[in-house]
Amino acid sequence: MESSKYLEDIASIKTMMSRSSRFMSLSGLSGILAGVYALVAAVIAHYLIQGHIQLFATNREDFLNLIMRMFASVELAGNLIILFLVTLLLAIGTSIVLTYKKAAKNKESIWDSSSKRLIANFAIPLIAGGIFSIVLIQYGIVGLIAPATLIFYGLALVNASKYTLGDIKYLGLANVIIGLFATQFIGYGLYFWALGFGVFHIIYGAIMYNKYDRQKDEK
Amino acid sequence: MSIINNINKAFDHRIRLGIMSVLMVNEKADFKELKELLGATDGNLASHAKALEKEAYIVVQKAFIGRKPNTSYSVTTKGKNAFKKHIEALEKLLGNN
Numbered sequence: 001m002e003s004s005k006y007l008e009d010i011a012s013i014k015t016m017m018s019r020s021s022r023f024m025s026l027s028g029l030s031g032i033l034a035g036v037y038a039l040v041a042a043v044i045a046h047y048l049i050q051g052h053i054q055l056f057a058t059n060r061e062d063f064l065n066l067i068m069r070m071f072a073s074v075e076l077a078g079n080l081i082i083l084f085l086v087t088l089l090l091a092i093g094t095s096i097v098l099t100y101k102k103a104a105k106n107k108e109s110i111w112d113s114s115s116k117r118l119i120a121n122f123a124i125p126l127i128a129g130g131i132f133s134i135v136l137i138q139y140g141i142v143g144l145i146a147p148a149t150l151i152f153y154g155l156a157l158v159n160a161s162k163y164t165l166g167d168i169k170y171l172g173l174a175n176v177i178i179g180l181f182a183t184q185f186i187g188y189g190l191y192f193w194a195l196g197f198g199v200f201h202i203i204y205g206a207i208m209y210n211k212y213d214r215q216k217d218e219k
Numbered sequence: 220m221s222i223i224n225n226i227n228k229a230f231d232h233r234i235r236l237g238i239m240s241v242l243m244v245n246e247k248a249d250f251k252e253l254k255e256l257l258g259a260t261d262g263n264l265a266s267h268a269k270a271l272e273k274e275a276y277i278v279v280q281k282a283f284i285g286r287k288p289n290t291s292y293s294v295t296t297k298g299k300n301a302f303k304k305h306i307e308a309l310e311k312l313l314g315n316n
Contacts (some may be wrong), residue, residue, distance in 0.1 A: 016257075
């Protein structure tokens with residue numbers, strides 16, 4: 001009789017500690033979808049780049065060709081940036097909607113001090129990485145953009161893991177590692193991107209979905 | 220017997236236990252957050268917070284955010300130690316049974 005009350009006390013201390021400091025309603029499904037978007041985007045990017053290379057396979061070095069090549073390069077860069085932004089917005093939008101739904105089900109507020117802290121801690125390394133990538137473009141060090149984005153994204157996840165499901169730390173570490181790996185394979189950035197943002201997200205999302213979401217749906 | 224003495228009567232209530240748990244892992248928490256987390260009413264939370272304040276386990280900071288008054292709480296070193304002892308006593312009691 002007495003001991004069951006103590007047990008209850010311990011349990012409620014644990015839940016209060018984690019509920020007040022960690023935002024637990026991140027959706028696993030949104031991780032899977034973000035990964036799928038990233039893979040689709042990587043395939044489109046691959047064809048855009050291949051098309052661009054084939055366009056100039058003839059290697060004519062006259063003036064007209066040079067001008068055309070310049071325009072096409074600018075167009076390709078523009079298309080890739082648009083593709084990147086659309087993918088990013090889709091992924092963020094999906095995760096907001098799904099997380100909102102899950103939070104409503106858990107009766108957790110989506111905008112409280114725990115979620116704000118999570119976003120701030122996630123955003124700091126990510127924004128630093130974004131600015132750093134723009135600097136890389138500025139100096140024409142395009143080959144390091146993919147590794148840099150992977151590394152900074154990974155660090156953002158590791159940093160955020162203290163304020164949400166601890167498991168995202170492993171997704172973060174995996175991204176940091178392949179980011180560092182990618183620095184030694186300049187020119188294959190797209191494939192590392194597809195692996196980090198695509199495949200890893202899908203694996204992580206599936207594990208999270210199994211671990212946290214599915215049992216709850218069955219209940 | 221000595222273990223029972225470590226069970227702190229000041230924490231012998233769900234709301235007070237909740238306030239302490241939240242403050243142990245957060246630098247501070249304001250009144251509204253605590254209310255939502257614990258599912259307590261204004262009066263209920265205020266009276267339990269007062270009791271903990273009297274024991275000098277927590278301190279109250281009153282400030283203005285814009286024009287709105289904002290009450291927030293944080294745990295004192297005394298409160299931290301007392302709560303740790305309380306948890307240890309609970310765990311020992313459970314272990315012995």
